[in-house]
Amino acid sequence: MSRRYLDARRLLCPMPVIRVQDEVGKLAPGDELEVTCTDPGVVNDVPAWCRLNGHRVLDISHNENNEIVITIEIGPHG
Amino acid sequence: MLAAKVMQDQGVHVEGINFFTGFCVEGHTHAIRKKDRAQPKRNNALWVAEQLGIKLHIIDVSQPYKDVVINPKHGYGANLNPCLDCKGFMVKNALDWAEANGFDFIITGEVVGQRPMSQRRDTMPVVQRESGAGDRLVRPLCAKLLPPTLPEREGWIDRERLHDFSGRSRKPQMQLAERFGFKDYAQPAGGCCFLTDQAYSVKLADLWKSRGERDYELDDIMLLKVGRHLRPRPDFKLIIGREEGENNFLEGYRRQFVHLRPTSHVGPLVLVDGSVDESDLELAARLTARYSKGRDAETVSVEVTDLDGERHTLEVAPMPADEIPQDWIL
Numbered sequence: 243m244s245r246r247y248l249d250a251r252r253l254l255c256p257m258p259v260i261r262v263q264d265e266v267g268k269l270a271p272g273d274e275l276e277v278t279c280t281d282p283g284v285v286n287d288v289p290a291w292c293r294l295n296g297h298r299v300l301d302i303s304h305n306e307n308n309e310i311v312i313t314i315e316i317g318p319h320g
Numbered sequence: 321m322l323a324a325k326v327m328q329d330q331g332v333h334v335e336g337i338n339f340f341t342g343f344c345v346e347g348h349t350h351a352i353r354k355k356d357r358a359q360p361k362r363n364n365a366l367w368v369a370e371q372l373g374i375k376l377h378i379i380d381v382s383q384p385y386k387d388v389v390i391n392p393k394h395g396y397g398a399n400l401n402p403c404l405d406c407k408g409f410m411v412k413n414a415l416d417w418a419e420a421n422g423f424d425f426i427i428t429g430e431v432v433g434q435r436p437m438s439q440r441r442d443t444m445p446v447v448q449r450e451s452g453a454g455d456r457l458v459r460p461l462c463a464k465l466l467p468p469t470l471p472e473r474e475g476w477i478d479r480e481r482l483h484d485f486s487g488r489s490r491k492p493q494m495q496l497a498e499r500f501g502f503k504d505y506a507q508p509a510g511g512c513c514f515l516t517d518q519a520y521s522v523k524l525a526d527l528w529k530s531r532g533e534r535d536y537e538l539d540d541i542m543l544l545k546v547g548r549h550l551r552p553r554p555d556f557k558l559i560i561g562r563e564e565g566e567n568n569f570l571e572g573y574r575r576q577f578v579h580l581r582p583t584s585h586v587g588p589l590v591l592v593d594g595s596v597d598e599s600d601l602e603l604a605a606r607l608t609a610r611y612s613k614g615r616d617a618e619t620v621s622v623e624v625t626d627l628d629g630e631r632h633t634l635e636v637a638p639m640p641a642d643e644i645p646q647d648w649i650l
Contacts, residue, residue: 252572254542256340256363260380280572283363290366294376 244269248277251309255283259291266297266316275314278305288312321368322493323429325500326460328372330477334427335375337414338365341406342382342541343389343514364512371502381413382538389515390534394446399521401513403435404443411451425456425471431493432462432486441465461485461493514545523549523650530554530594539573543593546570548611549650552603556594557650560611574625580608583633584621587612602634609638 248265250258258279265275277288289299289312296317303311324334369376388409392402407430414426430439444466448457455470463472463482472479485492497505514520523544528534530551543559547566551557559577561567567589570579577591578601590608592601601624609620615638625631 256338256344256365256378257380259363259366260340260378263378287363287366290363290370291376291378294366294369294374 243272243274245274245276248275250277250279250284252280254281255287258284259287262288262291262314263295266295266314269316271316271318273316274300275316277312277314279310279312282310284310284312288314292317321372321429321502321505322496322500323427323460324368324372324374325502326482326496327427327458327477328374330481332477334372335377335423336365336369336372337417338376338378339381339385339410339413340378341385341513342538345512345514345517368505377417379413379417381409384413385409386536389536394443397516399516399518400524401515401521404446406513407447408450411447411453411457415451415453415456424476425458425469426453427458427460429461430459432459432465434486434488458482461496514541519650520544526551526557526650530557539576543573543591547588547591550607550644550648551650552607552648553594553600556592556596556600556604558604558607559591559593560608561588561590575629578624578626580604580622580624582608582612582614582620583623584619585609585612585614585617587614587620602636603639605634605636606639607644609636610641610644612638614638615641 246265246269248261250261253261258277258281262275262277269275285302289302292299292314296319298315298317300313300315305311324336327334365376365378388402388405389400392405394402394404397403411426411428418426430444432439432441432444444459448454451457458469458471458477459466461483462485463469463479464484465486468479471477483492483496524536524541527536527540527544546559546569548560548562549557550560559570561570570589570591573591574589577593578596579592580590581587587608588611590604592604596604605622605624608622609615612620614620618637619635620638622634622636623631624634
């Protein structure tokens with residue numbers, strides 16, 4: 243299991259989702275992706291994309307800069 | 321949404337494709353403007369995919385799409401909307417994706433006569449031909465009014481269970497939506513592309529004129545969606561945040577631009593797009609002061625930051641509203 247980090251700050255939806263989609267494509271089932279965003283729309287869009295594509299959102303939180311941090315576990319089909 | 325559901329009803333496996341052109345209305349202004357924060361920030365394509373239970377692939381076509389916007393073979397609609405070229409471009413990209421991923425045909429929600437440019441009886445075959453999709457492009461909502469496509473002829477789908485909608489009325493679609501039990505859907509003809517917006521098109525045309533070429537980068541077209549744009553001189557324009565959300569968004573760009581902000585009063589962050597000399601900066605500062613809370617004060621302190629991060633402060637009289645020529649406002 244590996245953990246990757248993605249910087250999607252300053253990007254507006256759907257660009258953070260596109261970046262997540264591209265990054266997830268490089269990962270294996272069980273890997274984790276931590277993405278940092280500033281567009282509040284990601285709180286809805288990234289989990290929706292994950293549900294559609296069989297991945298799991300492990301956590302949504304805010305860091306010390308009030309940026310949104312979403313951690314995703316890659317689903318069984320990668 | 322309806323076209324996909326019609327196909328699902330026939331047992332066809334459907335997956336969605338959503339193209340990001342950079343001009344998408346959805347989400348961006350909601351994400352930026354504080355006053356819109358209360359509105360639900362859902363991405364309609366993702367939401368529709370969830371309602372249908374289908375996968376959605378969001379594809380960034382913003383770079384190749386530039387050629388569609390800059391050189392539309394079929395010209396523009398009422399504004400800088402190259403709808404017919406756009407449709408052909410998207411169907412071609414959908415076809416490429418479908419072929420690369422083992423799909424047999426593509427569907428769209430087009431309806432004959434619904435749109436004045438890209439969905440006319442005479443232009444729908446143009447999309448088929450120029451996209452290369454030919455008879456592998458199925459329009460389930462109006463298929464009965466069009467020649468049978470390959471999936472219909474081969475019996476992959478039943479033509480009798482497709483529809484014959486036409487014209488600008490959305491009533492038949494709304495009735496079908498009700499039959500399927502859809503209570504919520506994207507507003508029909510709500511406009512999902514900034515290029516159909518007159519004010520946006522004026523700003524894009526101004527950008528091209530001021531630069532002497534028809535070109536843009538993604539940041540350019542994002543910034544056209546934000547703030548009040550004023551062009552006091554041919555060489556530069558000002559992008560003025562209208563509220564806290566826009567100021568926060570413009571903050572992300574401030575290192576790329578000379579920028580101003582009032583320090584004696586609450587006011588906007590202002591980006592200077594173009595080249596300026598000292599007298600231009602004074603004018604920019606007076607305009608910055610005009611849109612600050614100090615608009616009625618005798619003088620306002622405005623901090624100017626250049627591209628090297630060097631700062632200096634100008635003490636200026638706010639420009640009275642009636643001295644701002646209308647043709648400065650884009």
